[in-house]
Amino acid sequence: MVQISEQRFLELLQAEDKLDALEACGVDNWSGYQYIHEYQASEEELLNIVNRFSI
Numbered sequence: 001m002v003q004i005s006e007q008r009f010l011e012l013l014q015a016e017d018k019l020d021a022l023e024a025c026g027v028d029n030w031s032g033y034q035y036i037h038e039y040q041a042s043e044e045e046l047l048n049i050v051n052r053f054s055i
Helices: 006-024 033-039 043-053
Strands: none
Touching: none
C-alpha cells in the first residue's frame, strides 16, 4: 500500500481540478502542463510588472 500526506493529496486534487477545467474548455495539448508551476509568478512579481508599465 502507498501512503501520501494529506497535503500531497490536496495538491493532487487541485491538479485534477485544473485538468478537468482545461478539458472542459477543449484543451487537448497537454505538452508542458507539468511545468505550469514554473511559469506562475507570485502576486508580488505580478504587481512589480504592472507597476513598471503603469503611467
